[in-house]
Amino acid sequence: MAKKPIEPFLWGLFSAGGVVAALLIPVHLFLFGLAFPLGWLTPPGYESLRALASHPLARIYLFVLCSFSLFHWAHRFRYTLYDGLQIKHLNEVITVFCYGGALAGTAAAGYLLWGLR
Amino acid sequence: MAETIKLEVTRYAPERHQAPTSQSFEVPYRKDWVVLDALNYIKDNLDGSLSYRWSCRMGICGSCGMMVNGEPKLTCATFLSKYAPGPVRVEPLRYFPVVRDLIIEMTDFMAKLRSVKPWIIREEEKPLSEGEYLQTPEQLDTYKQFSMCINCMLCYAACPVYGLDPLFSGPAAIALAQRYNLDSRDQGAEERMGILSQHAGIWGCTFVGECTRVCPKHVDPAGAIQQYKLTAAKEWFKSLLMPWGAK
Numbered sequence: 001m002a003k004k005p006i007e008p009f010l011w012g013l014f015s016a017g018g019v020v021a022a023l024l025i026p027v028h029l030f031l032f033g034l035a036f037p038l039g040w041l042t043p044p045g046y047e048s049l050r051a052l053a054s055h056p057l058a059r060i061y062l063f064v065l066c067s068f069s070l071f072h073w074a075h076r077f078r079y080t081l082y083d084g085l086q087i088k089h090l091n092e093v094i095t096v097f098c099y100g101g102a103l104a105g106t107a108a109a110g111y112l113l114w115g116l117r
Numbered sequence: 118m119a120e121t122i123k124l125e126v127t128r129y130a131p132e133r134h135q136a137p138t139s140q141s142f143e144v145p146y147r148k149d150w151v152v153l154d155a156l157n158y159i160k161d162n163l164d165g166s167l168s169y170r171w172s173c174r175m176g177i178c179g180s181c182g183m184m185v186n187g188e189p190k191l192t193c194a195t196f197l198s199k200y201a202p203g204p205v206r207v208e209p210l211r212y213f214p215v216v217r218d219l220i221i222e223m224t225d226f227m228a229k230l231r232s233v234k235p236w237i238i239r240e241e242e243k244p245l246s247e248g249e250y251l252q253t254p255e256q257l258d259t260y261k262q263f264s265m266c267i268n269c270m271l272c273y274a275a276c277p278v279y280g281l282d283p284l285f286s287g288p289a290a291i292a293l294a295q296r297y298n299l300d301s302r303d304q305g306a307e308e309r310m311g312i313l314s315q316h317a318g319i320w321g322c323t324f325v326g327e328c329t330r331v332c333p334k335h336v337d338p339a340g341a342i343q344q345y346k347l348t349a350a351k352e353w354f355k356s357l358l359m360p361w362g363a364k
Binding site: 005007008009011012015079083086 | 277278281314315316320323346347349350352353354
């Protein structure tokens, strides 16, 4: 099998992350940033929210939300640095910084969610 | 004296000039005149040496694309009144080498266009006696929008990625490839994928979207490229999951 280009994979993550970030994160921001603090909705108690987040499906959901959004950021920010600042010659550094950052964030999210009880 | 408007036109003859310069002309200001009319006025009445391309003056031939006040425009469809009281800056299309004055060198675009094989490819032609390849209106609709391209190259002059990376296939070529990929009579999608799914093909695009904004025929090249990225990514994941199906 010929060597596979990595770009379709990175773009796939970017595009999945874009969907997740555009559709789901505003809901979280609305709930936790506006509706609960301003008292439009009754906030759930800490214990019940923690119990909800500990459910395996909720953990998978939060993991996907964090990871995909980070890879979306990585791809976008990489091209922002390439084209916006025109520092394409730092290709390797930028790639490691962006996707490495997303990987590190993904690992951190995985670690925290795994330990949630 | 009748009302006039000032045009600042780029002049450049590579064999005589070090760099392009701008020359000002006062032309009559008429509400029903487009920028191309003003250029024709200059050529006929003020300076016959002004060089530029034009042909149909009705948005079909795609020859008269130029930068008007910094924006890629078909000069036959851009009214002077939009820029009144002036001045109106007319320059050759951005990112292309200049042959003379407002005429750009389009060899690069022609080569890119050809490289994506924008024609119907059949594995085997059926004999004439079997008649035409029929198509339903729905099948026509899937690619019709992309077939409206007139190769005017405004999208290339609008694309910052093409400006930074001259190897990039560019909006019109990819949109036209997609026009044939989506055509029910065509069987060349696989052949084109090899060219389109390279870095210089679709993956070079960062979805700036300016190509679609400036397109005078509403082709939406940015949409075509994103659509094709999805196709290529799906193929990629498919061949990852089912490597035995890979060619």
